[in-house]
Amino acid sequence: MEDGRAREVTASINKMALEEGSPVAVRHVCRACAERMRAVGVVQYVVSDLGQGEPVYATDLAAEQIAELQVTLGEGPAVDTLAEERPMFAVDLTSPSPWPMFAQAAVDAGVRAVFAFPLQMGSISVGVLEIYRAAPGDLTTVEYRDALLYTDAAMALLLEHVDDVPTNAENNLFAGGFGSRWDLVHQATGIISVQLGGGLGEAFLRLRGHAFLTGRGLADVAEDVIEGRLRFDGDDC
Structure with a gap:
C-alpha cells in the first residue's frame, strides 16, 4: 500500500x-x-x-x-x-x-x-x-x-x-519562486550590516523590524535600502 x-x-x-x-x-x-x-x-x-x-x-x-x-x-x-x-x-x-x-x-x-x-x-x-x-x-x-x-x-x-x-x-x-526577491533581502542585509558596523544577524533583524513596523514586505524594504532611499544607523528601528 x-x-x-x-x-x-x-x-x-x-x-x-x-x-x-x-x-x-x-x-x-x-x-x-x-x-x-x-x-x-x-x-x-x-x-x-x-x-x-x-x-x-x-x-x-x-x-x-x-x-x-x-x-x-x-x-x-x-x-x-x-x-x-x-x-x-x-x-x-x-x-x-x-x-x-x-x-x-x-x-x-x-x-x-x-x-x-x-x-x-x-x-x-x-x-x-x-x-x-x-x-x-x-x-x-x-x-x-x-x-x-x-x-x-x-x-x-x-x-x-x-x-x-x-x-x-x-x-x-527554484525557478519561478522567491529567487530575485530574496536576493534583494540578502543584498540589503549586507548593506545594513555595513551601515551599522555589525553582523548580518543584527542587520537582518533590523530589516525585519522595519518591515513589521511599517507593514511592508521584506523585499520592498530591501529595495529601498539598496536604492539608498532608506538608511539604518544606531537609532533606527
Missing part, C-alpha cells in the same frame, strides 16, 4: 514537470502537493546562512505573502517547525493560536488551516514544506502520509541538486 502511494505521489510530480516540459524541480513538488492535498497554497523554505527559514517557492501570490509575513514576524508554523524539528499543525486558525499575529493575517488571506513538515537531513531540519487550506480541519491518515511523501521528494531534490556554490541546476530547481 505504501509503495503504491509513493508511486502515485511521484507520478503526480512527474506529471507537473512533463506538462511544463522541464526537469522535475521544487515548484513541481509544491504544485502537485497543492493539487493532491486540496490546498490553496504550498510553500517550501530552506535554512539560510543566518540559520532561519527562507521561502524559496510558493504556489501563488497569497501563499508567498503569508510565507514572507512569517519571516517578518518571526512567528508561525514554519518558524516553529524549524526550531523544534517536528511537524506543526494549526487545524483552525480562528481558534486561540500560539501565533496570534500570523493566524490573523492568514485568516484574512483566506487560510484556515496550516500544516508544516520539516525537511530532515538526519536529525537536522534543513527546510520546511508548508501546506495551506481554506477550510479548517485536520489531515486524514492518508493525507498525512502523502504530505510526508511530498516532503521526502522535496528533500531528495535538495540533496541531489543543491551544491555549496550556486549552479544553473540550483537556479532551475
Whole structure:
C-alpha cells in the first residue's frame, strides 16, 4: 500500500514537470502537493546562512505573502517547525493560536488551516514544506502520509541538486519562486550590516523590524535600502 502511494505521489510530480516540459524541480513538488492535498497554497523554505527559514517557492501570490509575513514576524508554523524539528499543525486558525499575529493575517488571506513538515537531513531540519487550506480541519491518515511523501521528494531534490556554490541546476530547481526577491533581502542585509558596523544577524533583524513596523514586505524594504532611499544607523528601528 505504501509503495503504491509513493508511486502515485511521484507520478503526480512527474506529471507537473512533463506538462511544463522541464526537469522535475521544487515548484513541481509544491504544485502537485497543492493539487493532491486540496490546498490553496504550498510553500517550501530552506535554512539560510543566518540559520532561519527562507521561502524559496510558493504556489501563488497569497501563499508567498503569508510565507514572507512569517519571516517578518518571526512567528508561525514554519518558524516553529524549524526550531523544534517536528511537524506543526494549526487545524483552525480562528481558534486561540500560539501565533496570534500570523493566524490573523492568514485568516484574512483566506487560510484556515496550516500544516508544516520539516525537511530532515538526519536529525537536522534543513527546510520546511508548508501546506495551506481554506477550510479548517485536520489531515486524514492518508493525507498525512502523502504530505510526508511530498516532503521526502522535496528533500531528495535538495540533496541531489543543491551544491555549496550556486549552479544553473540550483537556479532551475527554484525557478519561478522567491529567487530575485530574496536576493534583494540578502543584498540589503549586507548593506545594513555595513551601515551599522555589525553582523548580518543584527542587520537582518533590523530589516525585519522595519518591515513589521511599517507593514511592508521584506523585499520592498530591501529595495529601498539598496536604492539608498532608506538608511539604518544606531537609532533606527
